[in-house]
Amino acid sequence: MFIDAAKGQYVDYFHKIQPLIGDAAVILADNVLFRGYVRSAAKPPRRYKTIVKRLREYIDLVSAPPFTTEILEHGDGLAVTRRISIHDQKA
Numbered sequence: 001m002f003i004d005a006a007k008g009q010y011v012d013y014f015h016k017i018q019p020l021i022g023d024a025a026v027i028l029a030d031n032v033l034f035r036g037y038v039r040s041a042a043k044p045p046r047r048y049k050t051i052v053k054r055l056r057e058y059i060d061l062v063s064a065p066p067f068t069t070e071i072l073e074h075g076d077g078l079a080v081t082r083r084i085s086i087h088d089q090k091a
Helices: 007-020 046-062 086-090
Strands: 026-030 067-072 078-083
Touching: 007 026, 007 046, 026 046, 046 067, 046 078
Parallel strands: none
Antiparallel strands: 026 078, 067 078
16 A cells, blocks of 8 residues: 555544555555654744654554554655564564
8 A cells, every 4th residue: 555645644544544454565655754854853844843743643653563664764755564463473
């Protein structure tokens, strides 16, 4: 699955697709680092505060079990998320 839409809605999109995510599924979310603001300690411009906050929430959501996420930092970033299968959890 590929998410590339309104950045402030990624958490909502993820909740909507979550029931469809099987053990072999991969979710790609584009632009998760949004101009470098998401991982920066500096305050984003006021007009981007909500987007940055919500993208940080998205990354936290998909980085917690039962999911694992790798952020590819080229460009505006790409989150590669997969469900940790029961088999992987026992290993």
